[in-house]
Amino acid sequence: MGWQQVIEQTVVGLGYELVDLERSTGGLLRVTIDWPWDPAAPQERYITVDDCERVTRQLQYVLEVEGVDYKRLEVGSPGIDRPLRQPRDYERFVGEVVDVTLRAPIGAAAGGAVAPGRKKFRGTLRAGEAPGTWQLELLEDEAAPPGGAKPARRRGEPTTVQVLGFTLDEVREARLAPIVDFKGRRARGAAGQG
Template sequence: MVKSKLEQDIIDALEAQAPLHGVDVVDVEVVGATKAPCIRVRLDKLEGDPINLDEVTAQTAWVSDTVEALDPIAGAYTLEVSSPGMKRPLRRPSDFARFAGEEVELTTTAMEGRRSYKGVIAETTDTAVTIQPEGEEAVTISFDDVKKCTLKPVYDFKGVKEGK
């Protein structure tokens, strides 16, 4: 996956501590203006049900301490700690393997003039993922060429009764 050096340094520092706290570092993004950027950290449980708001709140202190000790940005920045959400980012080969068969939206570095794909994760290896777009031939993309990949949210309104 393509990550900036700053993002990768933060990921590495957090991943060294995360197992001690029973969480997985799903993703780190540095976004916004260079004068006051925002560091977004997405966490999930190592196993079981998805992380909830109370658990995210409980994890924020050590995340903040770890990022502050790294001192990644000179000056002010905002730290956001959250769950991965419905559009969960996929960053590692193990993430792609875990969600095999799920629909994703994937952006690559330019490959034969095409940069984005929507389809199902058909297969993964340690070095690449095969995406099966609907009505098209499958395409295999090296993880080194993946810029961003997120699960496509599935909204299930079955069982929801109108007005209730």
């Protein structure tokens, strides 16, 4: 059994999901974990420092027994820019804003508001009509304006201008878009002043 399988088996055996595994030439072994997705759960669970510590201790023991050579072990949560790799990841984050990089650029035949030759897109993830297909609702700020000029900034919510259909085979990389909203913080402060 390879070291990747040993790590995955250990993480899954502790009740977590292995999101990512990275081994650098400097001896760093980085393991990213999350709770398995349960669509029936009333509330999503988040990885804590205690969870990372628990997995770290178990992995240190297992890797020593298996004779895996590494200098440093890091166990962490996926963060706000979580990668999407498996079909269940896409199912889990339907309705979220994601960044998608395609393996090949879209052709001129795609037409519409998106410039041909693009590979990178940001939009809202939706399930496609056919099984195994996905859609990305591109926002107006993501659509290419005529003549290649930058889009004008508008106040308010961006509107959907085009839907890009794709399969997982066409995706080189997909991640949750790292969007942080500080409006809730301002609203609470304003409410407390009245």
